[in-house]
Amino acid sequence: MTRITGTTRGPAMRFVVDGAPVDAFAGETVATAMLASGRLRFGGPDESRGLLCNMGTCSGCLVTLVTDARRTRTRACLLRVADGMRIETAGAS
């Protein structure tokens, strides 16, 4: 899991996965930042599945986006990280 050189990324930011801080850069998807931090498990039965397609088709990377207003199950491969964003890999809403 390495970020490729020869690339200038957006500003550094930090979001939260299952309560733990994860570093990312603006423009990265939640899936990218999770993989880059060594997190392989996303959702599926018993939260045991990894990401399969990375193109929005398999829904294997469904995670829960938590805001004060609501919990939304959404595909991590399509969701851009935002500073302070809260993600959970367990617990469908």
Place this chain on the structure above:
Amino acid sequence: MIDVAIVGGGPAGQTAAERLSGRGLRVAMVDEQMRPGGQILRQPPADFQVDRWLPGRGYRALKARLARFEVLHEVTWLGGQSVIGVARSGDGFALTLASAAGARRLDARRVLIATGCYDLPVPLPGWTIPGVMTAGAVQAFVKGQRIVPGRRFVLAGTHPLMLIVAAQVVEAGGEVAGVFFDQPLRAIAGPTIRQAFAAARHLGHFAEAAGARLALARAGVPVRFGLPLVAVEGRDAVTGARFDDGMIACDRVALCYGFVPQSDLPRQAGASVAWSPQAGGWRTRCNAWMESDVAGLFVAGETTGVAGAEIAALEGDLAGLGLLCGLGMADVESIAAPIRARLRRAGTFAALLAEIADPHAVLARTPPADTVLCRCENVTIGAIDATQAFAGNAHAVKLATRCGMGVCQGRVCEGALLRRIAAATGQAVETQAGFTARFPARPVPVGDLVRIAPDATN
């Protein structure tokens, strides 16, 4: 109400948009990605600057077209949104769009569906272990997100794209333990020699594959033929790939058995489809102007059958002309003739590639009964086979086992299930009926559908 909604920002959507622009039509393009390009040109986010992005010769023409498209002012770009529904509404169509921010409606007189394809899923032991990805997934990470999504990769499958992906991983600084073709080398060389004329006309593609092979050789990456992937090993994460002659240690396995059309939206709208040869999947039927048998619903690119970016772009161009014709705006036949001629020429190479990459031998094998076929609902091949005596069609098996009832909505398991049913009943897979394509085509919170916003373009 807009005039044309184009679903999909790949080569087919781009050429259609170019053809439709400059005529006072209201055109919008919707895509799940934030930026246009499709899977072939998965663009890095606007926040990134990339030195030498996709420098390969094969990307040149595609990048030039994308650059032309990105400066078209007449096309409204609706990126980062999924089309989850297409339904007839009056003389036109009502599309339902969804993103993490909510759902909305978009009304259009005509629709072009150019949603591309996805990697053919092949159930095999261990394919649910985290660390197994499709080759397309790995490639999209490298192209668009600029990460190598693992340390040590094994690529396994039947499609020559593996060579390109492996070379891109190596160039990006990743390690590739090996590229393993399921089929023997003669299955690739034979058709190429037999169709030398078609091959010679498309030397660029072969040069690209040969260049990738050379880069892999320089990096010391073995490329082997006639070695089926038997199983992926590991418990919580991938630790190896097992072949007949031993185990290769790795932390990622990328599967590359070919591609199947995205078909949910045309099927949902009621368009008729046919089972594709070789890799399978539903291709949408259409006429010479790319119009499906639902009047006003056009299709182009891999939606009509997987044939690559060049053909997708030509079909998108034809669809653009067809849409103009339907909207009463042009004498299009003379413009279409040379496009049709180029389509015929490109078709010979697409057919050759499909024959080379043919996964039929892989799909004909039956993995062990405890192999998961439906990843979402954890349904094994054994559980599905146990229902065969009373459930002889996909719908009945779905009700009996939950196969296909999960969040992928059957996209990952449908083909494998239809092949199981065909094998059990002794019927051809192309005669099987698939799942019923239902709204919504992508997962969306029910609350968002309740609060759906009306079409703001009215």
